[in-house]
Amino acid sequence: MEFSYFIYQLIIGLSYSMLLFLIASGLTIIFGLLNIPNFAHGALYMLGAYFTYFFLHSLPGVSFGIALVLAVVSVGLIGAFLEYVPLRKIYERSHALQLLMTFSFILILDDATKYFAGTDFLSIAIPKLMDGSITLPGDREMPVYSIFIIACGLVVAYLLWLGLYKTRLGKLVQAGTANKEMLSALGINVPRLFTLVFILGSVLAGLGGGLAGPLKAVSVGMGETVIITIFAIVIVGGVGSLKGAFIASILVGELNTFGVVFFPSFAMAFTYILVIVVLLTKPEGLFRTK
Amino acid sequence: MSLLEVRKVSKSFGKLQAVSELDLSIDEGEVRCIIGANGAGKTTLFNLISGRTRPDSGQVVFAGEEISGMRPPQIVRKGLSRSFQVSNYFPNLSVFQNVRIAVLSRMRKSRIFYWPVSRLGPVNQRVTEILENFNLLPLAEVIADKLSHGDRRKLEISLVVAQEPRMLLLDEPTAGMNSTETESTIHLIKNLVTKLGLTLLLTEHDMKVVFSLADKITFMHYGQVVCEGPPQEIKANADVKEIYLGGEVC
Amino acid sequence: MPPKPQNLKNPIIWFFASLIVLWAAPLFLPTFYVYLITEILIVSLFAVSTNVLLGFTGLLSFGQVAFFGSSAYAVSLLIKGTSLPFAASFFISVGMSALAALIIGLFCMRLRGFYFAILTLAFSQIFFVVVYKWTSLTGGDDGIVGIPKKPFLFFNINGPDAYYHFVLLVVMVSLALLYLIIRSPLGEVLQAIRDNSERTEFLGLQVRNYRLASFVIAGTFGGVAGALFAPFQGIVTPELLHWSHSAEPLMISLLGGMYFFFGPIAGAVIFVFIKEWITGFTEYWMFWYGLLLMLLIMYLPGGIMGFVSEHLKRGKDDSR
Numbered sequence: 088m089e090f091s092y093f094i095y096q097l098i099i100g101l102s103y104s105m106l107l108f109l110i111a112s113g114l115t116i117i118f119g120l121l122n123i124p125n126f127a128h129g130a131l132y133m134l135g136a137y138f139t140y141f142f143l144h145s146l147p148g149v150s151f152g153i154a155l156v157l158a159v160v161s162v163g164l165i166g167a168f169l170e171y172v173p174l175r176k177i178y179e180r181s182h183a184l185q186l187l188m189t190f191s192f193i194l195i196l197d198d199a200t201k202y203f204a205g206t207d208f209l210s211i212a213i214p215k216l217m218d219g220s221i222t223l224p225g226d227r228e229m230p231v232y233s234i235f236i237i238a239c240g241l242v243v244a245y246l247l248w249l250g251l252y253k254t255r256l257g258k259l260v261q262a263g264t265a266n267k268e269m270l271s272a273l274g275i276n277v278p279r280l281f282t283l284v285f286i287l288g289s290v291l292a293g294l295g296g297g298l299a300g301p302l303k304a305v306s307v308g309m310g311e312t313v314i315i316t317i318f319a320i321v322i323v324g325g326v327g328s329l330k331g332a333f334i335a336s337i338l339v340g341e342l343n344t345f346g347v348v349f350f351p352s353f354a355m356a357f358t359y360i361l362v363i364v365v366l367l368t369k370p371e372g373l374f375r376t377k
Numbered sequence: 378m379s380l381l382e383v384r385k386v387s388k389s390f391g392k393l394q395a396v397s398e399l400d401l402s403i404d405e406g407e408v409r410c411i412i413g414a415n416g417a418g419k420t421t422l423f424n425l426i427s428g429r430t431r432p433d434s435g436q437v438v439f440a441g442e443e444i445s446g447m448r449p450p451q452i453v454r455k456g457l458s459r460s461f462q463v464s465n466y467f468p469n470l471s472v473f474q475n476v477r478i479a480v481l482s483r484m485r486k487s488r489i490f491y492w493p494v495s496r497l498g499p500v501n502q503r504v505t506e507i508l509e510n511f512n513l514l515p516l517a518e519v520i521a522d523k524l525s526h527g528d529r530r531k532l533e534i535s536l537v538v539a540q541e542p543r544m545l546l547l548d549e550p551t552a553g554m555n556s557t558e559t560e561s562t563i564h565l566i567k568n569l570v571t572k573l574g575l576t577l578l579l580t581e582h583d584m585k586v587v588f589s590l591a592d593k594i595t596f597m598h599y600g601q602v603v604c605e606g607p608p609q610e611i612k613a614n615a616d617v618k619e620i621y622l623g624g625e626v627c
Numbered sequence: 628m629p630p631k632p633q634n635l636k637n638p639i640i641w642f643f644a645s646l647i648v649l650w651a652a653p654l655f656l657p658t659f660y661v662y663l664i665t666e667i668l669i670v671s672l673f674a675v676s677t678n679v680l681l682g683f684t685g686l687l688s689f690g691q692v693a694f695f696g697s698s699a700y701a702v703s704l705l706i707k708g709t710s711l712p713f714a715a716s717f718f719i720s721v722g723m724s725a726l727a728a729l730i731i732g733l734f735c736m737r738l739r740g741f742y743f744a745i746l747t748l749a750f751s752q753i754f755f756v757v758v759y760k761w762t763s764l765t766g767g768d769d770g771i772v773g774i775p776k777k778p779f780l781f782f783n784i785n786g787p788d789a790y791y792h793f794v795l796l797v798v799m800v801s802l803a804l805l806y807l808i809i810r811s812p813l814g815e816v817l818q819a820i821r822d823n824s825e826r827t828e829f830l831g832l833q834v835r836n837y838r839l840a841s842f843v844i845a846g847t848f849g850g851v852a853g854a855l856f857a858p859f860q861g862i863v864t865p866e867l868l869h870w871s872h873s874a875e876p877l878m879i880s881l882l883g884g885m886y887f888f889f890g891p892i893a894g895a896v897i898f899v900f901i902k903e904w905i906t907g908f909t910e911y912w913m914f915w916y917g918l919l920l921m922l923l924i925m926y927l928p929g930g931i932m933g934f935v936s937e938h939l940k941r942g943k944d945d946s947r
Contacts, residue, residue: 124741176925182741183687187881188924190874194917202911311871315752318745356756359749363734366746370738427829453831465829467822469886470815478819481812482831490813490840497812540831 091225096344098223102233104340105240106299110313111320111332112247113291119264119327120284123174123185127192129314131289135162135296136305137200140209151214155297159290165196166289170282178281197307206307211300236298243291244333251329260284264327316343319362325372334374380405380544380576381457386425386435386445395421396600398435403544408570408577410587412611413597419580420462422597423548426578427459428452440543453482456543462552462580464529466536468522472513475521475532476504479539504539511535511565527558534562538569545569547579551586563589588612638806646799653788665791667899668798669855670879674891675805676848677876682885683809684841685821687744689873690731693751694724694846696868698853700758703771703863713777713784713858721850728846732839748870755868770864774857794855801851802892808844809888817841878920884930893931 114128138158142149149157169192177185212218213232220228251257259280263270270277296309303309320339324331339358346354365373383401387394396418403409411419424430426437428449437445444452467475477494480503481487495501508514511531516524521532534550550566551559563586570577581587587594587608594611596603604614611617653661673695680686698720705716731750738746758765765771776785784793808814816837819827824834857863866872875898876891883894901919905912927934 124744173921173925180928181685182744183681183685184881184924184928186687186741186744187874187877188921190878191917191920191924193871194913195921198911198914198917202914315748315870319749322742322745352760353756355760356753359752359756362749363746363753366738366742366749367734370742429829448833449828450831450833453829458831459829461826461829465823465826467819467826469822470818474815474818478816478827478832479830481816487812487816487832487837490808490811492812493807493810494812494815495810500812536826536830 089225091223091227095223095225095227095229096348097341098229098237099233100341100344101337102236102240103344104337105237106295106302107313107316107320107340108240108333108336109243109295109298110292111317111324111336112243112329113288113295114317115321115324115327115329115332116251116260117285117288118321120260121170121174121178121281122267123178124182124189124318125288126186126189126314127169127196128189128288128292128317129310129312130193130196131162131166131292131310132296132299132313133200133305133307133310134165134196135159135293136211136300136303136309137204137209137296138162138293139297139300140211140305141204143211151211151301155294158297159293162293162296163286163290166292167282167286169289170285174285175278175281193310197310200307204307208304208306210304213301232301236302239294239298243294244329247329256280256283316358319358322362322370322372323365324374328372328374331372331374335372379403380407380440381426381578382436382438383422383426384436384438386422386432386437388421388425388430388432394600396425396432399597399600399602401595401602403576403578405576406574408590408592409579409595410591410593411578411580411595411597412582412584412587412617413580417597418600419597420548421600423459423546423580427457427546453540453542457546458537458540458542458544459546460533460537460548460550462548464526464533466521466529466532469520471518471520472524472532473504473508473517476507476513476535476539477501479536480504480507483540507535507539510538512561527554530554530558531562534565541573542575544576544578547577549580549582551581551583559583559586566590642799642803646795649795649799650792653791658787661787661791663899663903665787665794665859667895668794669852669859670876670899671892671895672798672801672855673849673852674876674879674883674895675802675888676845676852678880678885678891679805679809679817679841679848680845681877681880682887682890683814683821684817684838685824686838686841687740687877688735688747688842688845689744689870690728690735690747690751690842691845691849691876692868692870692873693731693754694728694849695853695856696751696758696863696872697727697754698724698850699857699863699867700765700771702854703774703857704764706774706777706858707771713779717779717854720854721847724850724853725843725847728843728850729839732842732846735842736835736839748873751868751873752870755865755870758868759865765865768865770862772862774861774863776858790859794859797851797855801848805844805848806888813837813840878916880930882920882923882930884932884934884936886929887932887936890930890932897931 110128110132114125117123117125135158138161139154142154142157143151173188177188217231217235220230223229251261259270259275263280270280316339320332320335323338324335339361342357342361343354346357379402381403383399385398385400386396387398388396399422413419425432428444428447432445436443439455439457442455444455467478477500480500484500486497486500505514508517513528513531513535516528524532530550530552534547537545551562554562567590569575591608593606594608595605596611596617604611604617652664677691680688701720701723702716705711705719706713735743735746759767776790778784779793782793784790816827816832820834820837828834879894879898880891882897883892884890901916902912905915923930929937
């Protein structure tokens with residue numbers, strides 16, 4: 088393999104990694120604090136893409152950026168509803184019931200999307216501003232949009248880091264992730280905190296979906312495809328760990344990208360093998376500091 | 378000959394030294410009571426002996442065999458069973474089924490998968506006997522979760538007895554019982570010990586229970602044994618009075 | 628009063644009564660319903676076997692779909708690719724499912740709860756990838772089509788009624804065996820583990836071994852369901868092994884009531900009929916099904932059977 092091709096793949100892999108991180112960061116924060124394994128997180132990601140498409144095409148003169156913001160807000164509202172109405176009722180129940188409930192969300196959201204948007208693959212045009220490419224050494228064309236996604240991932244990572252470590256709310260989230268009883272002992276309004284965190288997680292999933300829109304065909308199945316990879320990242324990184332999710336996203340993103348290059352027929356299994364190895368050797372995740 | 382020997386066992390949780398270099402030796406047929414304030418390390422000691430937690434250092438030897446490091450089922454198979462301070466049973470099974478699990482395990486019938494459990498005569502017979510002993514027979518078909526607190530404690534102890542162990546660890550057997558329940562439980566335990574010749578190690582808050590049951594008392598404080606001896610001696614011990622009894626009982 | 632020894636006559640009478648009634652069903656039902664009941668029977672077996680884990684051992688496994696799917700594929704490949712009699716293909720496939728369950732189970736027993744669920748999911752997704760990518764053997768995305776219904780021993784099972792009778796016999800015998808297992812000492816220990824695994828250990832039982840036994844039992848009968856399914860549909864596709872399909876038996880158990888042996892069967896009947904009924908006027912039946920499940924988990928976590936038995940009990944109490 089030429090070195091320039093290697094670099095090119097590395098950057099492509101990184102942009103995929105950052106997209107995964109946007110989605111996984113939301114899931115790991117939700118799972119860490121609320122202790123709910125939300126399988127519908129992938130459905131929220133899918134909704135992000137569909138809403139972006141919808142706002143872009145139904146409102147006159149709306150730019151990609153505004154459509155994205157509107158989509159993210161919409162997904163956040165749906166997340167708020169899911170937490171506030173059904174999930175709140177089952178926090179004390181077993182993981183099995185919680186998991187099955189989030190499954191029912193997938194059925195509902197998937198079919199509702201099919202009803203409103205049909206089953207055809209949709210495509211979102213890359214915004215004009217970023218519709219070019221940069222020529223890398225070795226005459227490789229690197230799409231500007233991929234670079235943009237990397238930048239988005241890094242900015243979100245930085246903001247989340249700030250929010251989680253520098254604000255009161257973030258410190259509460261951290262404290263609650265480590266020890267649930269502490270929250271009520273501190274006199275915190277726990278249900279409100281849970282709702283806020285679930286909205287934040289949904290927003291991140293929606294943002295990931297909206298940004299993924301121009302890269303992939305927008306389809307109802309996209310949530311189901313991505314969610315297992317996202318869970319893999321959350322587990323490899325350690326549930327509730329932002330840093331872990333960041334590193335694991337890069338690991339999984341690059342593993343997949345290079346896997347497809349070297350072992351095209353078996354790359355699909357790489358993520359699962361990684362999950363199995365991690366769960367069997369270090370089930371608390373590779374990067375959780377505790 | 379001592380049946381159970383705890384040799385220089387230590388366990389810490391983070392910075393908290395729950396049990397430190399503790400020695401304990403219990404003879405066959407003895408009834409030993411461990412007393413001490415909350416946080417003295419009594420429950421941790423029970424956990425260390427019964428295999429729920431592993432000691433950081435030291436050994437636990439039962440009937441001449443080292444059991445520290447074994448998993449709970451193995452230790453139980455050696456003849457050492459325990460009860461729990463917070464009742465620990467099968468909430469969705471009936472009282473009868475609860476005890477039947479213990480009996481199935483004891484009679485080595487738990488792996489049978491080709492015959493209805495309700496048709497195993499000797500097993501059900503044995504369960505009925507145990508329930509009768511504990512006055513739980515009228516409640517046999519009640520789902521365990523629906524029991525009163527006192528009956529839950531009785532169920533808790535009957536689960537241990539059903540295993541017919543050589544040695545019994547009872548963690549606060551009368552916790553939260555009213556005085557009649559406490560009395561009948563003491564009576565029950567006394568009967569067991571004399572009838573079956575059991576060795577018994579128990580922790581207890583209620584000094585009446587302690588003094589009416591124990592052959593010997595061990596007093597624990599901050600994870601260590603402060604003193605040890607027959608009830609009268611402990612009653613008279615100045616340290617114990619000061620730290621724990623506070624004069625109110627004696 | 629000690630509980631009376633359970634009467635065995637009743638289950639046996641019920642068994643033969645329902646077998647006779649169902650055996651005669653094709654006489655007065657149109658073929659469409661015969662198909663429908665065949666499907667219900669296979670789905671019932673798959674759900675009941677899954678519920679041995681979910682409802683009776685307290686383990687949420689996504690692995691069931693791997694044993695169902697690989698057995699369906701194995702039986703299809705053996706039927707189409709070899710001259711083995713169907714009975715042999717059938718038992719080889721089921722045996723392979725049992726073996727696969729044993730091997731995967733040995734790994735998965737290290738973990739609990741959510742991590743266990745994800746580990747079984749990862750293993751079953753590897754099955755999916757193998758089936759999806761090994762195109763030369765499995766036909767890849769297209770799957771295997773035109774799976775014939777070869778005679779089973781000396782019995783001709785070709786044709787909707789004949790195959791229905793074959794499925795009915797196999798499912799009824801399987802369900803009877805599973806019922807016996809759940810009512811056996813082993814089954815009672817499994818329920819104890821579900822309720823309180825730590826206490827089970829402190830009663831001298833190696834929880835891990837019993838969980839593994841449960842996993843293998845579930846996998847084996849999942850395999851039986853898969854081996855029945857392939858010739859019934861005449862086609863197998865990789866979706867059978869996809870993780871999203873593994874939600875189906877779990878949801879059905881939940882719908883019917885996972886703490887009851889017959890819960891998943893009730894769930895399967897309702898599931899298949901709802902599917903038929905709602906697809907009659909909208910193709911978006913999953914939406915309504917999802918909504919039903921969501922409300923069920925919120926308000927009736929005991930499922931249909933739980934709801935019914937609660938009301939029966941209440942009725943009894945009132946009449947006293």
